[in-house]
Amino acid sequence: ALRIAPDSDPGPDGELPRWIAYTLLAVVLTGAAYLRLAHYRDPYPFYWDDFATSMQDARSVLDYRDYHLLFPLGDRPPFYQYFVTLVVYLLPKWSLLEVQNISWALMDILNLWLLYLLGREVRDRRTGLVLAGLGAVSKPLLIDCMTVQACISAPIAVSLILLSTFRWIHRTDLRRTVQWGMSLAFAAYCYQTARIYVWVVPMA
Numbered sequence: 001a002l003r004i005a006p007d008s009d010p011g012p013d014g015e016l017p018r019w020i021a022y023t024l025l026a027v028v029l030t031g032a033a034y035l036r037l038a039h040y041r042d043p044y045p046f047y048w049d050d051f052a053t054s055m056q057d058a059r060s061v062l063d064y065r066d067y068h069l070l071f072p073l074g075d076r077p078p079f080y081q082y083f084v085t086l087v088v089y090l091l092p093k094w095s096l097l098e099v100q101n102i103s104w105a106l107m108d109i110l111n112l113w114l115l116y117l118l119g120r121e122v123r124d125r126r127t128g129l130v131l132a133g134l135g136a137v138s139k140p141l142l143i144d145c146m147t148v149q150a151c152i153s154a155p156i157a158v159s160l161i162l163l164s165t166f167r168w169i170h171r172t173d174l175r176r177t178v179q180w181g182m183s184l185a186f187a188a189y190c191y192q193t194a195r196i197y198v199w200v201v202p203m204a
Helices: 017-037 051-061 080-092 096-122 127-134 139-147 150-170 174-187 194-204
Strands: none
Touching: 017 096, 017 127, 017 139, 051 080, 051 096, 080 096, 080 150, 096 127, 096 139, 096 150, 139 150, 150 174, 150 194, 174 194
């Protein structure tokens, strides 16, 4: 699998040249964006009020200056909720359904970029491209994205923790130690299934 990328004009120590790696990464991210946004105007076939809760909260946050009473339905991790709110703020003329699908696609593409950085940190750019490519066509990631599930933030948290952990292992200094701690703290703001890493990674 690591031979997928071309070997022409290798960099130092046989590393894939940066321009080739970034070109292939752009192709991977563009393909991933198409898979996730091909029908961004259409709702998920089994869409119901539970999926719309995040958009209700986003609208409540933006309208708080005019309507001071909030009636949230249950508790949700704050990261993806505030991310969606930001996208709604930046795209005020778009329908909330379109904004929701775009927001989930952006979060999933963010995770693919983190997977590339993780693979590059573990071994080299080829490994990063393979990880990003596998993530782009991963059925669980596609399902979470296209069905606008709240657990979309869990892969982001896990990828970021693993990336900062390997970076800290490769060079232990104050800056990377702080980054590692911040990635663990960020996981606490993501979906519940990622929070186990906040305890497991430091103990490991």
